[in-house]
Amino acid sequence: MKKLLLFAFLTGFSLNAQLLSGDRTYTKADTLRGSLRKERNFDVRKYRLNITVNPTEKFIFGSNSIDFVPQENLTTIQIDLFDNMKVDSIINNGKKLVYKREFNAVFIDGNFQKDTKSNIVFYYSGNPIVAKRAPWDGGFVFKKDNNGNDWIATACQGTGASLWWPNKDHQSDEPEEGMSVKVAVPNGLMNVSNGRFKGKKDLGNGYTRWDWEVINPINNYDVALNIGDYVHFGETYKGLDLDYYVLRYNLEKAKVQFEEVKPMMDCFQEKFGEYPFKEDSFKLVETPHLGMEHQSAVAYGNQYKKGYLGSDLSGSGVGLKWDFIIIHETGHEWFGNSITASDIADMWIHESFTSYSENVYTECRWGYEAGQKYVNGTGKMVQNDIPIIGDYGVNSEGSGDMYYKGALMLNTIRHIVDNDEKWWKILRSYSEHFKHQIVTTKDVVTYFEKESGLRLKPVFDQYLRYADIPILEFQQNGKNLLYRWKADVDNFDMPVDIIQEGKEVRLKPSKSWKKLKRTGLNDLKVKRSEFFIKVKYLGASPRGIKGKA
Template sequence: MKKLLLIAFLTVLTSKAQVLTGQRAYTRADTLRGSLRTERNFDVKKYHLDITVHPAKKFINGSNTIEFIPHENLSTIQIDLFDNMNVDSITHHGKQLNYIREFNAVFINGNFKKGAKDRIVFYYSGNPIIAKRAPWDGGFVFTKDANGNDWIATACQGTGASLWWPNKDHQSDEPEEGMSIKVAVPNGLMNVSNGRFKGNKDLGNGFTRWDWEVRNPINNYDVALNIGDYVHFGETYKGLDLDYYVLRYNLDKAKIQFEEVKPMMDCFQEKFGQYPFKEDGYKLVETPHLGMEHQSAVAYGNKYKKGYMGSDLSGTGVGLKWDFIIIHETGHEWFGNSLTSSDIADMWIHESFTAYSENVYTECRWGYEDGQKYVNGTAKMIQNDIPIIGDYGVNSEGSGDMYYKGALMLNTIRHIIDNDTKWWTILRSYAEHFKHQIISTKDVVDYFEKESGLKLKPVFDQYLRYTKIPTLEIQQDGKDILYRWNADVANFNMPVDVSLQSEPKRLTPTTKWKKLKKSRVDDLKVMTSEFYINVKRM
């Protein structure tokens, strides 16, 4: 859930966080972060994070044990940690290793053998970046709750998890064996992180350590700390553990608001398949920032309101029927957390499908017409400024249009397929087929083409790789109508539904003029609520 939009009103309304958009003058630091260099040619198997958080000093210290398998013999590996943080030492089988730092990359010298599972222990400390306006920018949030208790959280999507813990900070590599997260905080506070709670221990020094275990692969930016005076409640719903951690004085409100999780899970599991992290359970955790899709520990800061902080992003009223943060951030459990793009240039794979999940939930609860009203209402936020797909290998995302332009693209593809049974089957099988996998735009396009039996690549390309949306040009030619597509993709073709004298009809325009005989332009209505296009009557 990231950045957005340039218009001040939309900046207030949209739940985006740290996005690196529109950048074109790339630096050495961008390449070190975004490219898969030789020094990154290893597969992370598991992280063991063990740290202490000192709220008064806004300071953290501890270690991360990194288990990995090199894909070739390596004399140097790259681990990422922001340069404002201290590297205290790095050990390999008890011996200290030498390293050099360049920007936010740490190059560690050693003898790492191809195919042999290995581990290093990375000790570090420092004052991590403090977010100025999380989750729009990345960092720690150090604040107080209404009772004066410390309330701390992390949000680092886009900016990078390495702003507060050392890791291979590239989206293409998740630890297949999961992660251990141990966080010591001052007595009286609780830390809630991803995965299952394994217990807590009073360390006898004024701190209590809270232990969590993640069994599934996890994105680095999803790893989260949530520290506060939390209370817990929950239940098992249809075999899935639902756990909630909220500030003590918000317990009653949360018990009412979080009831929405159950119909949401019914909808999403029907449309997208089983919740992909059942082994780790599902949590909502109240946070001092708006929200984030932290895997199995979804950050919630919508202040127990419907819509987006009490507003409707679609402007139709439909978005006030449900809690935006619960729905959107949980949609990411399927799209972004389970299936993940290999490069953040392809972050539309996360955001377009998740924005579309808002429409899916609306339709599940209130029917097709409300779903279409909502998704079409979000078109007002689209800028068509730069392409949705960013530049590869330099840690750069494309346009914020990856949210609602992407959702409207998917709604268009649904109507191109023109068979809802088939559409819902494809959408669910897509989420299940790529469960816990790292994928690319090509993987998505190939899958939808194969399962639909349609040539959809020109459609994906036009919406994702160009700023303009297709324009259907129409003109009267004597007693006939001429029509064609005006688009950037060469030989663009896409069917579109129209109504001619109130009778439904499907046209198959190309970039060359076609003729609709004995018809008048005034009798033609284009179904722009089903197809996100422009219409130009010439």
Template sequence: MKKLIIASILFAGTSLFAQETFTRKDSLRGSLRSERTCFDVLRYDLNIKINPLEKSIVGYNDITFKVVENTSKIQLDLFENMKIDSIVLDAKKLNYKREFGAVFIDFPSPLIQNSEQRIRFYYSGNPIIAKNAPWDGGFVFNKDSNEKNWIGVAVQGTGASLWFPCKDSQTDEPDWGATLKVAVPNGLMDVSNGRLIGSEDLKNGYTRWDWEVKNPINNYDITVNIGDYVHFGENYKGLDLDYYVLRENEAKAKIQFEQVKSMMDCFQSKFGAYPFATDGYKLIETPYLGMEHQSAVAYGNKYRNGYLGSDLSGTGIGLNFDYIIIHESGHEWFGNSITSKDIADMWIHEAFTMYAEAVFIECQYGYEKAQIYINGLGRNIRNDKPIIGNYGVNNEGSDDMYYKGALLLNTLRHVINDDVKWWKLLLDYSNTYRHQIIDTEMVIAFFNRESGRDLTPIFNQYLRHAKIPNLEVHTDEKRFLSLKWKTDEKNFGMPIEVTINGKMHRILVSDKWTETKEKIKDTFGSKNFNTNAFLYEFSIHP
């Protein structure tokens, strides 16, 4: 979750955005050059101290990596405002140069292919403070009701190098996981990803909390949560569920977090086993709304159903569940387990996760309510620009990746028109790409192969163009009905369900006029089409 912008007006495919321009800074952050592709990160071992009074971080990251190609230089990343104290290999300081957020590290002799290396990157500074997390990246330094420090961080899209040195690209996750050793003032607790492996009073007014992640993890998922937390939890059907909440909210949390069980039952039945069982599942109360931090989901919905107490679909159905619990936990499958190589393809995270909300509703309340909910989300679609962003420059596409992306998946379900095949396809997709990094082309190829259909033009129209398909309807002088899709994508074809003279017909419509053999006797308009199954616009030609 990064952006959820609600728009009540559906712009009919109009383009309201200017051509974007990108800089050297953007390409250094988003592209893959030899200094990045020459090595593969194996592990991060963070050891830091966070000072709430100074709003500062000091410490180091041990970065273990495998050399993929012989090289004398690699690129790591750390935001410009953060200070590099030194970078060390085998007790010797390395030379480096900084260009914007990129740190180019030189080695005195070439690193040999297939060798394993470990450098220690010492750093310090005051990380950027978010103005409105999680929509802008940064730290949140807050106080709880007892005036105790309450701190969190959310950096999706902005980049994890905002607060720790790393290879800040979604193409590379530490294969062996990570450890996070975080020292915070006595009386506070840090909760990070994975499992707690110990704590130590450092005898200097700070206690260090040590966490270990066994699985590969996205950089932006790595997190700290600092507060006066109480802990409760249970083992549910073999999976550890742990909750960390502010002391005064324990009673409310024990009631609200019961939703996790039905969510786990639903998602595991539809998307496969929880992807990070070895690291457990946690919900952690945060001073911002929420974020899908792997095995440490940030929760800030204030123990209310809906999204901040409202329903994004406008149907009332969204008030039956806590949006942050369901949506952010859904990212454990889509975003954390299955990750896009480039943030231009973030729809792979957001579309599937928002669709998972409707899946949860269908598990709980049935198909009809799920369809009402997901189509209600359509009111938030803006059709402002393509869902897919620009590759190689750290650029996300339209926020329509959420709502329009979810409705695209719902449309594909009804194009396939076989629920047994559909649910098997989703389950196989989740399992096939479990703990993998993929791109749009891989998603489309999988759906084509498993559905036995060429869905490429449909994917392309919804993902690569701002406009949605427009169904053009024409009746001739004899009142025979003809249909055609008007799209940006060539060779577009998609079925539609239409009621003609009181009888339902399923007609495959292409980007050329398709004439039916039915005469129109009744008044004909948009109400004759099934708008619950497909995402499109509608126009009548005289």
């Protein structure tokens, strides 16, 4: 992750994504990567990746066969591959195509007809970027296990899948017919990739090829290699195949730690709907980096500890009851992998819901109070630095607050709805309605407004499009108590609950002063555990006020 919360720097904590933006000047390279230009006006149908990995030379070579359908007649298409990687040749119908390179984009000349399936085979080779500290920066990880065996993995979210394989590197297009991944590695090692294992073949040259097939659409950044001295175990649980690939000497520890997958699946399938990639199975794969949400092959590197490498991100103690990487990265199977943001600027759609899934799991296992204790404990990591939504069309993510500020926003909306049966129904129907779809912020907000019957757009806008959270202001005016919202959004009118004189009262503040029926602040308490807001009293603060900003 290139841009971390201050808390992350101080504690070594991060949230497993390579955030790219902040205050920056955008370049043509950013536009080529982030925008949907004419040269990208085609629909990818299937990828067939077939490569060899040489651990000694940290070198890869091979090809990607790309089936695609142009949405208009095209004489040039754009495929992305980092400029440190060599293009060996690009073939269409047995003929070499002419191409030129600009930054990390490869522009390929041809005659590609609208609504007609075309194919190119893109041959390439080179030494891919080696990550310095995966998964916070993107690239290959080349390490050795405790027995001296090569242990290799990829992690490229944010930086881009095109750092190691050629593809249309934009979140808006996933191959709806799936993908095959064939990887040859030195004999004695295994490669584990996404989807189902289809077999292996000794190539007779000191390498064995491991073949995997993905049936469902898949995010480019989810495509993964995991190479090592792995052993496999697993089971079928309530109709879902659970497969685990771990280093040989960690087998017994993994059998104990990975038992948590079953109560997690019970919880998530109840709250979010059926596991969205059942056809491709669910896998945990031990990796030499902390973890990543690689679809149907979730990367696990939490060292078989509870919490986040043995620490509790919430500071509440609740976070030590479960394995952070298992829960968070699997939550992404619903939010990020199944429901995918069209533009990386809307990555909150991935991270806010997934961070909220940590709270959901906690509540499933240990009850409402434990869940609230956890989600509110994560508030200390919120920076309110820049908006959560980034800049569109330039491959720019917004604030790292997309994680826990986003989760606290969803917890707030839950309490605005004020009906848990309705809330859980909305959350599950959202997951099922947009299953395997590419969405925008507008799609999400419109859906939640429709299903809740509430005006939620001002709430989403304040938390996502502005750095500050709303401030509930109070002021004593003679015997009257006045209240209002201070917020960036025009006509902001989010309801909020308070406790006064021992009773819960729902206020409906606006940006204009309103009068509270009861007077006096000494017994007033704003329910800040349910609403992620600031509270401010204008004037001398009464002795008993709770939740002052």
